[in-house]
Amino acid sequence: MKLQFYKYQGTGNDFIMIDNRTLFFPKDDVQLINKLCDRRFGIGADGLILLEPSEKEDFTMVYFNADGNEGSMCGNGGRCLVAFAKQLNVIQNETTFDAVDGLHYATINNGIVSLKMIDVHEISTNDSDLFLNTGSPHHIQFCESVKAIPVKETGAKIRYGAPYFEAGTNVNFAEQVSENSFKVRTYERGVEDETLACGTGVTAVAIAANNAGKTTKNTIQLEVLGGNLEVSFDKNENNYTNVFLKGPAEFVFEGTVLI
Ligand SMILES: N[C@@H](CCC[C@H](N)C(=O)O)C(=O)O
Helix, strand or coil: CEEEEEEEEECCEEEEEEECCCCCCCCCCHHHHHHHHCCCCCCCCCEEEEEECCCCCCCEEEEEECCCCECCCCHHHHHHHHHHHHHCCCCCCEEEEEECCEEEEEEEECCEEEEECCCECCEEEECCEEEEECCCEEEEEECCCHHHCCHHHHHHHHHHCCCCCCCCCEEEEEEEEECCEEEEEEEECCCCEEECCCHHHHHHHHHHHHHCCCCCCCEEEEEECCEEEEEEEEEECCEEEEEEEEEECEEEEEEEEEC
């Protein structure tokens, strides 16, 4: 069968998009999804996303990591899916959609997508590292220079080590640049490597930075390997609400592949 696909990227975090409104795609086929995401044997991507129907909302997001397994929430993937939904004329400039972690509201203007993320009420600390869930689990380590960090090696050790083990976590290394800006590099669970950006990851870094007293700002600029993102939130004691992740989401190419 010929599969029509669309390729999108958000600050270099890249995704295969499939219009699965007719529910034809064999989503239990872990090997197939893994091969489609393979950069040598397939199309190549950090993940694959299905746009599916929703009973009450505009559409449903179903996200798979590059390893072929269904993932938790993907912030950059969600932003790219909003741009894809607009390309398909499923939405105009505003939407609410279903995802694995609940409802998401988003707007799109001139290719910039602003996506509402889940509220965060729990942040744990271990020495100077932090852990929180922004739709996906994230470990955060602040450091002097992200350039000097062997992200794949150090990230893998933390991802598979205590207290995370098999379930694992995504791992972010963050360097403060100014009062309200940070450089971030992320090791992604499910890709098992560093990616050029991670949306739920920078969201976690922005909240962690505020929570750890590194900044009092509630609009934070995040510089990642693939570009720039912005995270904003409201804070009430240790509760973070109205969390928004904002940045570019771009269509790259489309094609067909035999499956
Ligand atoms: N790239 C993503 C994060 C995806 C989630 C993750 N790899 C997992 O399942 O743990 C993002 O932009 O948030």
